[in-house]
Amino acid sequence: MTELQGHARKMRVSNDSPVKYYMRLDDNELALNPALGKAVTIRFTGDIHCQNCGRKTKKSYSQGYCFPCSQRLARCDMCIVRPHTCHFDKGTCREPEWAEAHCFQDHFVYLANSSGLKVGITRQDQLPTRWIDQGATQALPIFRTRSRFVAGKLEKAISEHVSDRTDWRRMLKGNAAPIDLAAKAAALIDTSQAEIGEIEQFFSNRFDARPFDRVADTETTEIAYPVDIWPTTVRALNLDKTPEVTGTLEGIKGQYLIFDSGVLNIRKYTAYELEVSY
Secondary structure: OOEEEEEEEEEEEEOOOOOEEEEEEOOEEEEOHHHOOOEEEEEEEEEEEOOOOOOEOOOOEOOOEOHHHHHHOHHHOHHHHOHHHOOHHHOOOOOHHHHHHHOOOOEEEEEEEOOOEEEEEEEHHHOOHHHHHOOOOEEEEEEEEOOHHHHHHHHHHHOOOOOOOOOHHHHHOOOOOOOOHHHHHHHHHHHOHHHHHHHHHHHOOOOOOOOEEEOOOOOOEEOOOOEOOOOOOOOEOOOOOOOEEEEEEEEEEOOEEEEOOEEEEHHHHOOEEEEEEO
């Protein structure tokens, strides 16, 4: 039997064909692809420790933090979820040094095919991890920007014409039909031309170089997932209500484990102490 215990982190992925997944518990890892078709047990011990300060907490906030840290850390602020609301220039950022290291670096605006066509943003060092975490089967960067704020503004403009969210239930029922992302990108940029021009003008005096550039001559990334059986009905498993989950692992997609008994979002339980065995 293979088993591991520790505080959960987002699963590590490797973009092979199919994607390779690794359960991360504290500083240890457990390869999950070999568990496909086997009975897997995941048990929540009842302990949650903040992934920032280590404090024991009864509830996890912002996926793995205690309440004080969720109110203090910039990575837990609303602008991380809605980057177009960045307030760094107003002098109200919770952690200016952290923001300079994480938000003021190149980001990509991209189109992806997860539960269908969507627009999103991510740091350059998160490609293709971000796409895999969302369960995308295709992805294409369309703009390279000088900061997260710029990327957020472009995403907001394009999201007026296409979704910026993934329907996770639909995503877990199977792969969406293939899309010509290059053609979709050209059409969306043309449709959003006025808004994109306004964004360029807004940021033109804030950077030494252009605030963003169109990404050209880039091929669509294709992603395959280790799934043996797609669920016809998606039932979410909840470790807070049922601390022990046992079932046959039938697939992995995004940050979800697909069991014959339901699906478990591992990222939701960041900082939970888990015991995993198969």
